[in-house]
Amino acid sequence: MKYVPDKTGRFLKRPHYEPTELDGECDAIIRGFLKAKYGDAKFPISTDDLTCLIEQDASDLDLYADLSKEGPDIQGVTDFYPKSKPGVRIDRRLSENPSYENRLRTTLTHEYGHVRFHDYVWKLDLKPADMLAEVPSKVSPKCNRGAILNAAATDWMEWQAGYISGALLMPVSVLMKLFSDYTKEKSIFAPIYAESEHGQACRRMLMESFKVSDEAAKVRLLKLNLL
Ligand SMILES: [Zn+2]
Numbered sequence: 513m514k515y516v517p518d519k520t521g522r523f524l525k526r527p528h529y530e531p532t533e534l535d536g537e538c539d540a541i542i543r544g545f546l547k548a549k550y551g552d553a554k555f556p557i558s559t560d561d562l563t564c565l566i567e568q569d570a571s572d573l574d575l576y577a578d579l580s581k582e583g584p585d586i587q588g589v590t591d592f593y594p595k596s597k598p599g600v601r602i603d604r605r606l607s608e609n610p611s612y613e614n615r616l617r618t619t620l621t622h623e624y625g626h627v628r629f630h631d632y633v634w635k636l637d638l639k640p641a642d643m644l645a646e647v648p649s650k651v652s653p654k655c656n657r658g659a660i661l662n663a664a665a666t667d668w669m670e671w672q673a674g675y676i677s678g679a680l681l682m683p684v685s686v687l688m689k690l691f692s693d694y695t696k697e698k699s700i701f702a703p704i705y706a707e708s709e710h711g712q713a714c715r716r717m718l719m720e721s722f723k724v725s726d727e728a729a730k731v732r733l734l735k736l737n738l739l
Pocket of ligand 1: 623626669
């Protein structure tokens with residue numbers, strides 16, 4: 513990781529990660545969390561465990577928030593506070609409707625990305641006067657449905673949180689083992705066409721192994737240059 517100037521103007525400087533660095537850190541975070549809790553890291557990680565992971569590093573997690581006033585299609589918000597750990601709010605519709613569970617899982621891991629990788633960044637810029645404010649910072653990320661998985665790279669904070677979401681749900685070490693077992697068995701080489709028979713089979717394999725949507729599986733494989 514290195515610091516570069518923040519062209520979005522939100523911060524003076526911001527962290528730049530290579531995708532392999534995010535993969536390595538997320539792999540260690542999620543496996544470490546599961547090993548500490550169960551003595552072993554098994555996937556898919558349960559949705560309850562994802563909420564425990566957030567509660568471990570955030571001051572508060574509200575799974576039943578009304579986010580309608582935050583903007584159109586906002587599914588998750590991470591509130592950065594000057595003097596405490598961040599708080600996370602998730603759109604209640606994701607928690608109340610079991611058919612949205614995959615979306616809930618990607619939103620939880622996306623917000624965790626902001627908690628773990630971004631809260632400290634804005635604190636670097638805090639001035640003494642800012643420390644007196646009890647309200648959440650104006651730079652607190654409000655995350656739109658379209659950007660949860662795959663934001664444009666120009667919005668580095670959303671792009672990183674989207675990458676982190678995939679890297680926590682589908683850790684690189686476990687995914688690469690599954691993928692290489694599959695390609696060896698079929699005698700094929702990456703990258704494979706996303707819509708081919710093998711591409712679709714790999715997407716299904718990830719959906720079942722990690723409990724994610726087809727879209728999340730496809731985005732993850734594309735980002736790892738496997739499709
Ligand atoms: Zn976000």
